[in-house]
Amino acid sequence: MADDPRALGDPGSESFRVDSYPFYLLNRAVSRYNVIIEAQLRAIEIDIPTWRVLMVLGEESPRSIGQLSKTAVIHLSTMMRIIERMMKAGLVERAPDAQDGRVTNVILTDLGREKLAAARKLTAPLYRQVISGFSQNEFTRLLEMLNRLHANLG
Amino acid sequence: MADDPRALGDPGSESFRVDSYPFYLLNRAVSRYNVIIEAQLRAIEIDIPTWRVLMVLGEESPRSIGQLSKTAVIHLSTMMRIIERMMKAGLVERAPDAQDGRVTNVILTDLGREKLAAARKLTAPLYRQVISGFSQNEFTRLLEMLNRLHANLG
DNA sequence: GAATTTTTGTTGCGTTTGCAAGTTTATTGG
DNA sequence: CCAATAAACTTGCAAACGCAACAAAAATTC
Numbered sequence: 001m002a003d004d005p006r007a008l009g010d011p012g013s014e015s016f017r018v019d020s021y022p023f024y025l026l027n028r029a030v031s032r033y034n035v036i037i038e039a040q041l042r043a044i045e046i047d048i049p050t051w052r053v054l055m056v057l058g059e060e061s062p063r064s065i066g067q068l069s070k071t072a073v074i075h076l077s078t079m080m081r082i083i084e085r086m087m088k089a090g091l092v093e094r095a096p097d098a099q100d101g102r103v104t105n106v107i108l109t110d111l112g113r114e115k116l117a118a119a120r121k122l123t124a125p126l127y128r129q130v131i132s133g134f135s136q137n138e139f140t141r142l143l144e145m146l147n148r149l150h151a152n153l154g
Numbered sequence: 155m156a157d158d159p160r161a162l163g164d165p166g167s168e169s170f171r172v173d174s175y176p177f178y179l180l181n182r183a184v185s186r187y188n189v190i191i192e193a194q195l196r197a198i199e200i201d202i203p204t205w206r207v208l209m210v211l212g213e214e215s216p217r218s219i220g221q222l223s224k225t226a227v228i229h230l231s232t233m234m235r236i237i238e239r240m241m242k243a244g245l246v247e248r249a250p251d252a253q254d255g256r257v258t259n260v261i262l263t264d265l266g267r268e269k270l271a272a273a274r275k276l277t278a279p280l281y282r283q284v285i286s287g288f289s290q291n292e293f294t295r296l297l298e299m300l301n302r303l304h305a306n307l308g
Numbered sequence: 309g310a311a312t313t314t315t316t317g318t319t320g321c322g323t324t325t326g327c328a329a330g331t332t333t334a335t336t337g338g
Numbered sequence: 339c340c341a342a343t344a345a346a347c348t349t350g351c352a353a354a355c356g357c358a359a360c361a362a363a364a365a366t367t368c
Binding site for chain 1: 158159160162163164165166167170171172173174175176177178179180182183184185186187188189191206209210212213226227228230263271273274277278279281282283284285286288290292293294295296297299300301303304306307308
Binding site: 003065066076077080100101102103104 | 313316317318319
């Protein structure tokens with residue numbers, strides 16, 4: 001018990017060390033990833049929020065602004081502005097939902113699909129670099145643990 | 155090879171699925187964590203950047219603004235403003251470095267240490283909730299993989 | 309079925325952020 | 339040593355963000 005590694009990551013413990021705090025490491029990795037990916041995406045003139053929305057819409061379009069906001073964990077008002085920007089850039093269109101008069105659906109345009117394809121091509125090499133050294137097993141376990149973290153925060 | 159889980163996370167692959175993209179899951183977990191922790195920290199009137207800097211300074215103070223910026227992966231100019239805010243709140247002090255006339259050192263004040271202690275107490279329960287279900291082994295492996303991701307981005 | 313509550317989206321406004329351009333101090337190359 | 343380059347901040351400015359207040363539609367309650 002004395003040398004439980006989980007104690008080192010516990011902010012309430014005396015032996016706390018930032019390096020063992022999962023969310024410090026998560027934040028660090030994400031931040032570094034964002035810096036790199038942002039620079040790459042600049043070549044095709046899209047920013048990170050746009051890239052995130054494109055990926056989500058790529059799986060299922062249309063989606064409502066609220067769904068997008070929840071899926072990407074971005075405040076609704078912020079998602080509004082992201083969609084506005086994407087509309088101006090011609091990547092998506094907005095249309096009121098037929099069933100529910102409150103919801104606004106967001107639809108990927110052809111240009112949006114092209115940009116998404118371009119972004120995928122562009123970011124694939126970085127992905128391969130990042131997971132290099134990860135076995136299939138490790139990779140699967142990583143995803144599983146990230147899902148578990150997310151669930152534990154619900 | 156056909157069902158290599160790593161292919162599902164590859165933006166360049168046909169079979170790409172957002173749910174298998176590690177940085178999507180990372181971003182999601184971090185964002186959700188930030189939302190929760192931000193609400194908790196509001197009770198003691200500090201924001202997330204302040205909390206991050208306090209944690210880092212808690213391990214080693216003084217540190218230069220540049221070091222803080224690199225450690226926390228936050229732009230230098232942004233770190234400037236964070237330190238300014240923290241100074242106004244009395245959490246840190248600034249002092250020019252004796253050896254190098256360019257660098258500005260940041261020192262934790264007594265009030266800063268108190269706030270850090272309070273923040274730790276406050277966030278400990280969430281930490282325990284988040285890692286619940288993680289064995290010592292899993293926890294260690296998680297940290298190791300996050301470090302590997304970070305290194306692969308270097 | 310009318311009133312209340314919840315859900316979904318929208319907009320105004322102040323704060324925070326990041327880029328770019330500048331200043332000052334160290335370091336490096338002739 | 340002097341010039342040129344690099345490193346470590348610093349600040350102005352525009353863009354992005356989040357909160358809060360609002361509007362409109364749907365669901366719930368009585």
